[in-house]
Amino acid sequence: MSAATTRSRTARTARTPVPDRLCAEAVDLARAAAEEAAAPGVVGEHVGVVSEGDRVVTHYFESKEPGYRGWRWAVTVARASRAKNVTLDETVLLPGADALLAPEWVPWSERLRPGDMGPGDLLPTEAEDLRLEPGWSGEDEPPPNSVVSDELAELADAEDAELTDRPVAISRGSIASVAEELGTRRARVLSRYGLHEAADRWDEAFGPNTPMAQAAPATCVSCAFLIPMAGSLKQAFGVCANEFGPADGHVVSLAYGCGGHSEAAVMPKPVRPADHALDTMRVDEYALRPERGEGSVPSEADGASEDLGHS
Numbered sequence: 526m527s528a529a530t531t532r533s534r535t536a537r538t539a540r541t542p543v544p545d546r547l548c549a550e551a552v553d554l555a556r557a558a559a560e561e562a563a564a565p566g567v568v569g570e571h572v573g574v575v576s577e578g579d580r581v582v583t584h585y586f587e588s589k590e591p592g593y594r595g596w597r598w599a600v601t602v603a604r605a606s607r608a609k610n611v612t613l614d615e616t617v618l619l620p621g622a623d624a625l626l627a628p629e630w631v632p633w634s635e636r637l638r639p640g641d642m643g644p645g646d647l648l649p650t651e652a653e654d655l656r657l658e659p660g661w662s663g664e665d666e667p668p669p670n671s672v673v674s675d676e677l678a679e680l681a682d683a684e685d686a687e688l689t690d691r692p693v694a695i696s697r698g699s700i701a702s703v704a705e706e707l708g709t710r711r712a713r714v715l716s717r718y719g720l721h722e723a724a725d726r727w728d729e730a731f732g733p734n735t736p737m738a739q740a741a742p743a744t745c746v747s748c749a750f751l752i753p754m755a756g757s758l759k760q761a762f763g764v765c766a767n768e769f770g771p772a773d774g775h776v777v778s779l780a781y782g783c784g785g786h787s788e789a790a791v792m793p794k795p796v797r798p799a800d801h802a803l804d805t806m807r808v809d810e811y812a813l814r815p816e817r818g819e820g821s822v823p824s825e826a827d828g829a830s831e832d833l834g835h836s
Contacts, residue, residue, distance in 0.1 A: 548582035548602050549574050551611040555584035555600035562616040563590065568598055580604040581614070588618060595624030656719030660711040720758065727762060731772045733780035741782025742789045749787035751777070 552571055559568045569587030577583055586598040601614040620626055642648060650657065715723070732738065745751045750767035753759050754776070761779055765772040770785040 542576045542578065544574055544576040544582045545580045545604060547609065548580060548604050548611055551582075551602050552584060554611060554613065555602055556586060558600050558613050558616045559586050559598040563588075563598065563618075572597060577601065580606070590618075593618065593625070595621045597621050656716060656722060657713040658716040658719075660714045724758065724761065727776045728778050731765075731775055731777040731781045733778060733782075735781065737771060737783050738778075738781045741784060741786065743786045744780050744782045745777050745786075746779040747786075747788065748782075750785070751779075 556568060556571070567588065567590050569589045571584065572587050573585045575583045575585070581601065581603045583599050583601045586600070588596040588598055590596065596618055597620075598616065599619045600616045602611050603614050604611050637648070733744075738744075745763060745765070748767075750765060750770065752764040752766050754762055754764065762776050763779060765775055765777050767773055767783075767785045767787075770783050772781070772783065
């Protein structure tokens with residue numbers, strides 16, 4: 526026998542050891558353990574033995590439990606070195622190759638889809654959400670290079686208190702006051718990633734590559750029903766205000782379009798119908814007999830006609 530054959534057989538034996546004889550014969554012990562863990566009559570036929578290591582064997586039994594089609598009861602037994610008694614390690618119900626399994630669990634943040642939220646539902650955002658970034662930074666203190674001194678700031682706050690009843694909550698010259706004046710005094714705002722993600726989503730729904738836009742007579746950039754947006758997205762998007770359009774109330778790309786374009790066509794004036802040729806409101810009178818001297822039939826018969834029997 527060659528050395529290569531010997532090494533190959535040794536490696537194969539190390540990967541799949543031969544089941545221990547006493548452990549493999551302990552089928553009744555394994556069945557009793559499975560029936561104790563389950564219930565009598567639920568454990569089916571013995572379907573196989575697998576060696577788990579030196580003197581460690583797992584017996585598999587068919588499961589007849591309703592709803593567990595293809596599952597198997599796995600009972601692992603072991604034997605100590607030079608011992609003849611086989612002991613029980615564990616009993617567990619495991620899925621087989623054709624077992625009916627539940628779908629893999631997916632976190633709610635990945636299961637959520639647009640339109641799933643309802644009244645009263647809350648959708649928290651993570652602290653490290655890539656779509657958001659801080660709206661401003663710093664404390665409500667005047668920056669070191671502020672041109673407003675403490676004395677002038679107190680005087681300005683006093684003047685504001687005399688002119689309005691609203692309490693002054695933000696000191697003049699602070700970063701928060703500047704943010705409030707610019708309309709951006711929010712804890713977090715959309716980041717560049719969040720803007721690009723929203724733009725891609727809107728462009729996919731109402732963009733130039735949709736079938737509606739491909740068949741449109743013109744784009745939304747020249748439509749009177751387009752309401753421009755503010756901010757950096759106004760260069761590419763707007764809001765449709767055409768109640769008969771497919772995108773009414775939705776953010777649309779300026780390159781989008783539909784048949785409801787304000788300049789697509791001019792409605793023609795309705796054509797005035799012509800007057801009736803017949804007057805159906807007047808009654809025409811017709812005589813049953815023609816007047817005397819009118820017509821081709823004489824009103825009085827002559828004598829020759831009476832002799833011949835003509836009337």
